[in-house]
């Protein structure tokens with residue numbers, strides 16, 4: 001099966017929580033909604049396609065949570081996405 005291997009290449013500190021991952025409340029702090037507790041946002045990814053090699057940046061999109069979307073993927077094609085444990 002075709003596989004896509006995702007690697008995160010760069011991050012920035014979450015500006016919403018300052019890298020803490022929560023709102024800093026001393027009692028029952030809330031997990032930061034923006035980074036979901038990770039404290040950082042994904043700003044760069046690499047996607048390696050088992051058929052096409054490293055994909056150009058124009059072939060995919062990603063968000064700060066590290067979710068990657070292929071722009072030209074055939075919906076019917078079975079693809080296994082291998083992503084890091086956590087951004």
Ligand SMILES: [Zn+2]
Nearest residue numbers: 014017032035
């Ligand atoms: Zn945050």
